[in-house]
Amino acid sequence: MNIIEAKKLVHEFFRRDEEGNIEGIQVALNEVDLQVKAGSFISILGHNGSGKSTLAKHINALLTPTDGTLYVDGKDTSDAGNELAIRQSAGMVFQNPDNQIIASIVEEDVGFGPENMGIPTDEIWERVERSLKSVGMWKYHTHSPNKLSGGQKQRVAIAGVMAMEPKCIILDEPTAMLDPDGRKEVIKVAHELNKKKGVTVILITHYMEEVVDSDYVYVMDKGKVVMEGDPRNIFSRVEELKSHRMDVPQITLLAHELKKSGLDIPDGILTREELMNVLNLG
Template identity: 65%
Template sequence: MDNSIIQTNQISYDYVRTDENGEVESVHRALTAVDLKVSAGDFITILGHNGSGKSTLAKHLNALLVPTEGTVIVDGKDTADEEKILEIRQCAGMIFQNPDNQIIGTVVEEDVAFGPENMGVPPKEIAERVKESLITVGMADYAEASPNKLSGGQKQRVSIAGVLAMHPKCIIMDEPTAMLDPQGRKEVIRAARALNDVEKITIILITHYMEEAIYSDRIFVMDRGKIVMQGTPKEIFSRPEELKKYRMSLPQATEVAYRLKKEGIDLPDGILEKKELAKACVEYLAKKKQEV
């Protein structure tokens, strides 16, 4: 059985610029024949340089954009079908970069209630959903706080709670940590991982931070509107030269291991975390001792 929640079939997208008479001035192809398949319950990461088409792709996944060519199927529904747009947006929620642009309520719980209210959820159920969602992202203590008193990480978690309250199957996060301090980044990534682990919500994370990608099930790398690499974090981060070509870098532990290898120290490929690196170094030393 096919358990994919999101599937794009050879989608292309053109940004068309027109002059004041409606004549086409220029056409910029932002996506070219992209095939992306995400299974329900997966945590996937999309990497790619500025202008590679990541955000354009993300906007296709909850029908903010409709492809110029090809089709996008979300939970069995075609995003080109206008009658299905509301259902699609309920199924696939979206979180953006700037938390300040996403919060509209003057009180946290009001903000979180906005989505389900718009969906016509009965008031009693709304209250339950708001409470649940705030607990899930660890913000229950701030239910009655004013959003502008919160830190960036906290605001972003409130935004996530707002999407959660609509009971989505999938959440798309477009650089949710780009404007946050280290603590805020950790909070948001932790919340995303918990949603995936515990609530089994499919997560699609777009980021420029390699460290945030290491826990995903699959990574897709984009360049000039195309998917140019895909695989598990281990597979992707074992190809440093290629990543560099696409303006990406390595997680720090991987970078250290890679440079040690270049210096002639034989460590295994695909080290992602500091503990793996420490273990590999200990094993290297033990092996060397044996040889002596």
């Protein structure tokens, strides 16, 4: 079953002058087709301004289609009546952890979402505990969020979304402002939630290394999906990726360069182990 289904999804932004007349139209999403199977882990790559964040905002019904359709968990996002239900099905985590944490104690922050949904108090606390444990932050539940590291804050933000028990979480460049340790923490947590809790994960990122373990990858450019496939397929198309301002993991690039120098190496090498095996040094 597809939890997300976009058909020819279009989004146009209007630039207006001071009198409110339309000066120009910018097509941020241009007939995007996308299907995400429930329970899968997918990644969306694309350069700054390629339309990937606009797409993310559609999945959360923060934006609605100019044209085309988008169904999230069977609900049409164009229908204003579905807004709340969609936001409960698909939770969103943004780039900057400091912009998403509102309470002065970790557990209260995580409880904010379910409280807003009208969940009974006892159950809120159960959910808070469960979701903080699922991101490995339970031992900080009585701490102040502003003393946490960036990676920890981002995990609290994810717990806050998990407490609403969504079927799907969208992570919009969740690691862009984190250091390497923080980045690893967040990606690890996302994979654990996907595997253990069966949550569908949509990861939007600039870091090629982070998408290697995804089930499926979409690459966006100029509002369109320009490449799609599993990570091995995507990363075997080095030159094509580069033409969309993307890159490949360092090991993949090394393998590609070795192949160009005449060594017999298959495309789409993703790990050191794989490269060592195909190098076949006897």
